[in-house]
Amino acid sequence: MSLRVLLLPPNPSAALLEAVAPKGIDVEVTRLFEHTPDALRAALPNCDIIVGDWSGQLRLGDTEAALARDAALVQQPTAGVETIDLDAWARRGVPVANIGPANSWSVTEWCLGATMNLLRSYRWADAEVRNGRWPQLDILEHARPRELRGSRVGVVGAGQVGSRLCGMYSALGCDVSYWSPRSRIAEAAWRSLPELLSTSDLVIIAIARTPDTLGLVDRAAVAALPVDAILIDVSRGGIVDQEAVLGRVRDRTMAGAALDVFGTEPPQLDPQVIAEQNVLFSPHVAGVTGNSVAAQVGTVRDNIVAVATGKPLVHVLNR
Known part of the structure; x- marks a missing residue:
């Protein structure tokens, strides 16, 4: 009998399509047939493995867990599992796994790139040269470039990405601290x-x-950021009050912001914000490189093979 895999992402890559049907x-x-909760619920009774939706539109909660009576695994093809009720699936005896640290280095490096872009005003300098200007000294007044070394870096989160961020910025000469409600980082x-x-x-x-983290960095928290602070958001939409952040950048009471995630994706951006050269926008791709995608789909493939062969699963979150 075939292993029945229900693939939920509406736009799976060729690599993911290959991974969910391993050779042998x-x-x-x-x-x-349509990307809706009703279509999902109709399909759930007839699957052994569910590959989760990375668009964030389809939730896997109590109702879905009850319908998936034959399910042996829910495999999320991303790190985030905010649309999956881990406890609900645990009560049904179904493990939920994600990709583990597969894209953690990609996200970490993206943060470093965004940091340097904002500290050294790459976008401003690029625009000046493209427009025929050569402001070698004017940059000190107009863009206020700074060195990273010696900066006070605060990381919110102590998972795979948070831990790597702390190690990387410490190695670059920064004074690094972090906050997490549970996990701890020795470095x-x-x-x-x-x-x-x-x-x-x-x-x-x-x-x-x-x-617990929705609205964590609210308007009052954003107001407490120092003048000339930079904020980088690679978490998920809804954790940071991004409007408050962008408002401070526009008012020149913050040095800049880099946003890879948004409450609504794609976002509806204010034209005034679009014109800001000290704001960096990215379409939720901080974790997307050829290396990370290969590692992500490799994890999906390995866990499907594990179900088929009775081997241990990896990166299970709800044991």
Whole structure:
């Protein structure tokens, strides 16, 4: 009998399509006829493995867990599992796995690139040269470039990405601290969230979205950021009040912001914000490189093979 795989992403890559049908394993892959909760629920009784939706539109909660009576695995093809009720699937005895650290280096390096872009005003300098100007000294007044070394860096989150961020920025000569409600990082100092936000030159938000972290960095928290602070958000939409951040950047009371995630994706951006050269926007691709995608789909493939062959699963989150 074929292993029945229900593939939920509406736009799976060729690599993911290949990963969910590993060579040597008899697999029958099904996709939804429409990307809706009703279509999902209709398909759930007839699958052994569910490959989760990375668009964030389809939730896998109590109702879905009850319908998936034959399911042996829910495999999320990303790191984030905020649309999956881990406890609901645990109560049904179904493991939920993600990709583990597959894209953590990609996200970490993206943060470094965004940091340097904003600290050294790459976009401003590029635009000046493209427009026929050569402002070698004017940059000090108009863009206020700074060195990274010696900066106070505050990381919100202590998972795979948060831990790598702390190690990388420490190695680059920064004074690094972090906040996390649970996890701990030996290489950096833990600070309360209000203290971290009010004393950091660079704040990086790299924490999972949960009911406890929604609205974590609200308008009041953003207001506490120092003048000339930079904020980088690679978490999930809804954790940071991004409107408050962008408002401070427009008012020149923050040095800049880099946003890879948004509450609504794609976002509806204010034309005034679009014109800001000290704001960097990215379409939720901080973790997307050839290396990371290969590692992500490799994890999906390996866990499907594990179900088929009775081997242990990796990166299970709800044991």
